[in-house]
């Protein structure tokens with residue numbers, strides 16, 4: 001058996017372990033106020049690094065994880081091969097000016113004590129707020145200046161990853177939940193990653209430890225003290241509940257016995273064998289437990305057709321986790337973290353401001369700030385009583401920039417986010433939409449646009465018309481208008 005985990009190149013000059021050591025658990029260990037001693041924490045990380053588990057995953061909100069890793073990195077002299085540090089920046093939605101972005105990234109550099117973040121991953125709470133593209137463009141500029149080694153995303157669905165790529169951002173990786181229980185990442189996201197050269201980093205692969213012998217045949221727990229397991233218990237409930245999960249565990253256990261490995265090895269192996277996946281991130285409770293020897297066995301076997309058929313049989317009894325990757329952070333029932341979104345954010349701010357129409361008690365309007373609205377004299381959307389009318393909307397970012405030129409599907413995604421933001425500023429929801437009209441420059445491009453429309457409306461099913469427009473102003477491929485009744 002190999003003594004060290006396999007490695008993979010995330011980018012041509014960034015080699016990582018295929019088993020990344022995840023440090024969210026530091027925040028859980030510290031949740032009552034006591035912090036991990038950074039030198040002792042660094043000792044624990046050094047033991048991982050020396051065993052070949054030398055790639056660490058953190059975030060701005062993982063307690064003192066970045067500081068502990070900074071203490072580890074200081075132990076290596078310049079020019080010496082040092083461990084790899086991934087971190088994340090998860091800002092609150094709001095304007096992503098150059099200063100805001102630079103401050104966010106510089107804080108990561110300072111906490112880690114490095115001149116360049118090896119991999120900086122970006123999380124965004126609501127795509128209704130379009131400033132995520134500003135943040136990514138600024139981070140790309142910082143990458144070009146050598147402050148960021150590789151740029152990654154976390155919890156992005158396929159449509160928004162595609163939008164980022166088509167808007168010119170070079171994305172190395174997308175970190176998402178991917179496990180025997182949550183198989184969403186095997187769908188559209190994997191297909192997109194393979195076609196556009198983006199690698200997946202999988203977390204939640206062991207469902208916080210639920211995918212292990214420890215839980216095989218055990219009764220359903222009444223209370224769960226740690227954040228990670230309480231999050232994945234919600235995934236288990238959503239996938240059909242304890243009995244369905246035990247069915248998946250039993251299938252994994254039979255496969256594990258056949259290959260003389262553990263259930264956790266089977267769970268990790270299944271994820272790692274997906275061609276879009278570069279690595280799985282396995283959470284570590286520093287100073288409490290470590291499973292390195294067992295996790296190394298992931299590289300001692302391969303799943304065969306019978307193993308896959310057994311797992312597929314167990315999956316057939318489960319419900320798919322709804323939506324696409326990352327929806328757990330953005331949409332009810334908010335399956336993530338310690339309860340719901342409110343643990344991270346007080347509220348999602350409205351992107352546009354509703355303004356009363358002078359002299360008309362039942363009328364409000366919003367502007368999206370494009371130069372065309374005052375020039376031609378119209379609002380992005382108007383509310384009249386319980387009706388909301390959204391103007392023909394193009395993928396205009398800020399005052400005048402066309403987003404994702406040449407990609408009608410990506411433009412449609414951007415437009416529908418903008419329509420959602422306009423409707424919510426006026427007190428409505430996408431569920432209130434009763435009519436949409438799509439104007440398409442080249443009707444042969446109907447499919448990506450229709451699929452984008454379907455992602456928003458497949459359960460709402462408004463009346464719809466699709467019109468070939470022949471030509472649209474500028475680089476716009478598509479324009480969409482909508483009407484809602486609140």
Ligand SMILES: NC(=O)c1ccc[n+]([C@@H]2O[C@H](COP(=O)([O-])OP(=O)(O)OC[C@H]3O[C@@H](n4cnc5c(N)ncnc54)[C@H](OP(=O)(O)O)[C@@H]3O)[C@@H](O)[C@H]2O)c1
Pocket residue numbers: 021022023024025057058154155175176202203204205206207208209210211212213228229262264265281282283284285288289291294295
């Ligand atoms: N981007 C995001 O939004 C996001 C979200 C969540 C997590 N993450 C990242 O992913 C990492 C993984 O964390 P996670 O919460 O998803 O947990 P996880 O990796 O699914 O589970 C980790 C737990 O599994 C148990 N374990 C590990 N190896 C084992 C083995 N061989 N046999 C039996 N049990 C084993 C350990 O539990 P015990 O310690 O109890 O033994 C460990 O604490 C995080 O630290 C973080 O870096 C990212």
